[in-house]
Amino acid sequence: MIWLEKRPAPSRLWAVLSPFAAIGMALVAGAVMFAVLGHDPLEALYVYFLEPLTSAWSIEELIVKATPLAIIGVGLAMAYRANVWNIGAEGQLVMGAVAGSVIPVLLPGWNDPTALLAMLLLGALGGALWGWIPALLKNRFNANEILTSLMLVYVAQLFLDWLVRGPFRDPQGFNFPKSVTFEGWHVMPAISGRVHLGTIIALLAVVALWVVLNRMRYGFEVRVMGSAPRAGAFAGFSAARVTSASFLLSGALAGLAGIGEVSGSIGQLQPSISPGYGFTAIIAAFLGRLSPFGVLFASLLLALTYLGGESAQLALNISGKTAQAFQGMLLFFILAADTLVNYRIHFRRSGAGEGGTP
């Protein structure tokens, strides 16, 4: 039988070791899975984890893929810390993309750096407003935000679909559902290859949120309301305010990621602009233990598994579904290994002796 003993303070040893322990366990399990499916386990693991790090192009792609995850993830982490469950980041991303795209689509003549800035601001605003709806419904009507934010994702996606097939459709586009192609200052400037301004924004967001969380009163509010809401109430912190602020902040960041993707990576508005970043970012938030820099690394790790999965499809003919299953397993192990940070694991046979982890 296994039971847990809470450590007096989180183990710093395990805080560092646990990701490695997890990857170790995942490697073993993954090797077994690959072997069972008839692939060479060592080759497979190399292709999954190491090969994506061996070329400059691949590292660039890693950054490109991780960027939206990081931007959205840090915002979500803040919200989750306050026990505000924003599950609708995907919808906020879409609405941010739509709002920001108003400029290239409706005001194409305005094409200079201020236009780009306006696009970003509109994007953040669009996402924030869409995120504000679940907050409002919770504060005024007590409606659970998990449901409202999730349902609004579908509504946002259908709205985008309607837009690009109707009002936002490119008149020169042979009636296909795409907006005009963005040009000039409507496209996020590139930094190197495919890495664009969005990455700088991600890094700024990570640092900014770290500052807010650890050095500002709002961050304190969030931490208190998350772990001891009654104490927070006594201190005069308002749950409603934290709810609104959490949704506005995470919504704004998701919206920023949305316009970043559309303007930087895609270059126009189309019915599908995100392969589920808003949902993957939830995983990134938790993997990163809800801390801004943790989320940054978690985003990179997640991006690595996506890239590794593609690489494996091509190089070794390992089906893409294996990649998904492997991702799930990896997550399981990372979460399990994380337990060691806060708890000691004891094994006990019925009655007699005891053994345990250090």
Add this chain to the structure above:
Amino acid sequence: MNGLEAFLLTVITASTPLLLAAIGELVVERSGVLNLGVEGMMVMGAVSAFVAAYATGNPWIGVLAGAAAGALLSLPFAFLTQTLATNQVATGLALTLLGLGLSGLLGEKFVGQPGVPLPKLHIPGLSDIPFIGPVLFGHDVLVYASFAFTAGVMWFLFRTRAGLVLRAIGVNHTAAHALGYPVVKVRYMAILFGGALAGLAGAYLSLSYTPQWIENMTAGRGWIALALVVFATWRPLRVLAGAYLFGAVWILGLYVQALGFGLPSQLLTALPYIVTIVALVIISRNRTLTLTNTPASIGIPFVPDR
């Protein structure tokens, strides 16, 4: 076949998988655990049911296999969240990923094969009454099971001691533990039950609704089911109402389209989601009702003191 009859029949089939999965998840959440892996368990149930039925030619074996697969997949989730006290949200999401990936692998060879459908009930005499016959007596066993489970869960949660214990654990697991209730054991069982029902919902998809297997055929129904549990403020009858509300509005949207009024299809497709939000807002305004039903310890990892 008259219009209302067809409408009702279609709504029933559309709502059944939602109801099955949601009722199972309701029990899980009432015990204080949030399992976001419903989509993963549902799709594993779908593929397992299909493969088992296809291989044996017997849809009943498929039903059992679907439930078993869902329960089996929920086991690692239970172990991680209950024994190792991991974060339930992230673990549930990992479960979904695992389920989607595994199901794709398992089902690879079975794509494009027609399935073995579950037979529909036919009571001579009763099933032939026009209108009432097909609507009440003409469904397959899983439809009736969904109602039976709803009633069963209601009875269990509110009329049995075991159900009371489960709810108590959901409200305050620390106090429950202090009173000597086996928190972890009860939660394990609740999770397995939820997994089995999600698997059954999946089995319904691949054995009755559309007897075939295609990758990802659940198409997000697991997430809707999750949302419905929240919508229902964790009350079984409301889950029933929510599932049918969603199903009815969805089918209604299709009818409106077929009638050719020219409303944008995206709006009609979005209607079930919007209606659900509106309905939730109306229901939630009664704060007392909401608060008395919320399992307050939901999502919080439980580690017993020693």
Add this chain to the structure above:
Amino acid sequence: MKKWKILAAAAALALASGVAQAADKLKVGFIYVGPIGDHGWSYQHDQGRLAIEKALGDKVKTSYLEKVPEGPDAERALERLVRSGHKLIFATSFGYMDTVLKVAKRHPDVKFEHATGYKRAKNVATYSSRFYEGRYIIGRIAGKMSKKGMAGYIASFPIPEVVRGINAFLLGAQSVNPDFKIKVVWVNTWYDPGKEADAAKVLISQGADIITQHTDSAAPMQVAAEKGVYAFGQASDMIKFGPKTQLTAIIDNWGPYYVKRAKAVLDGTWKSEDTWGGLKSGMVVMAPYTNMPDDVKKMAEETEAAIRDGKLHPFAGPIYDQEGKLRVKKGETLSDQELLGMNWYVKGVDDKLPK
């Protein structure tokens, strides 16, 4: 640490030798927007890939990436194929268009084929299939087989290709029964068997006694079988799902075109062009005509032959649109350009398109 380095080196060597062996073959890559397990669009493209392997044996090595979302992931997928030595790459979804052009510009020595697109470059060719020819045929069959004179159409998204299909179907039906009607339901997805089944049920309950679809799963066929109405398969032969129900199916047959293009790369004759093949070139194939009386079968075969020989054009005038305006004069046919961006319904469609 050292053990790990050795392992890594061994793995790298194994990988490299694997790559080296394939160096003299032509590497052909594919990206699919959906899973090959959809038994529809992506599945048929993969069948085309297998046809290349079968026809050209060890002169080629094919690989594919499935479920590649449109957007930045597609760009990465294409780059990946390029960087691992693929010289001919098929991008099998409209949404990849601008991405393909971007990547193609960076790699002028790699040849790209983009399905259903309209932008080309020196090393980017486009290709598509005149599915609408098949739609016309099934429209005619529907006109003959439907007692109520009404068909249900399960459509995915209002893009020109789908609109073309609807129009061709109705024109075919009207050529046999001028009062033929269709009801359209948009499910806003390419495949979700449950939703497609629901749409089919709704259409049947509204009086349609023939079902056709522009979505990928066989669910509508199953519903039709259950309800005892006729249906047409889409993208692949669906007779297994409705042995007494399927009248025929429009099958996407990419194999011959893919083999032709691969051969062209092998002997250096590849050129960027736009191929819009139909029945004549074998890109559209009709499943055997089943479950219909002999005279209907004969009519279907004759129609097919006539289209193949160019004697019959589905969009030959006079054609009126929904508002009654004459769009195509008698004696003329719609040009390919006009077909490509088709955004209007012919008279008799009970639906409105977004403007």
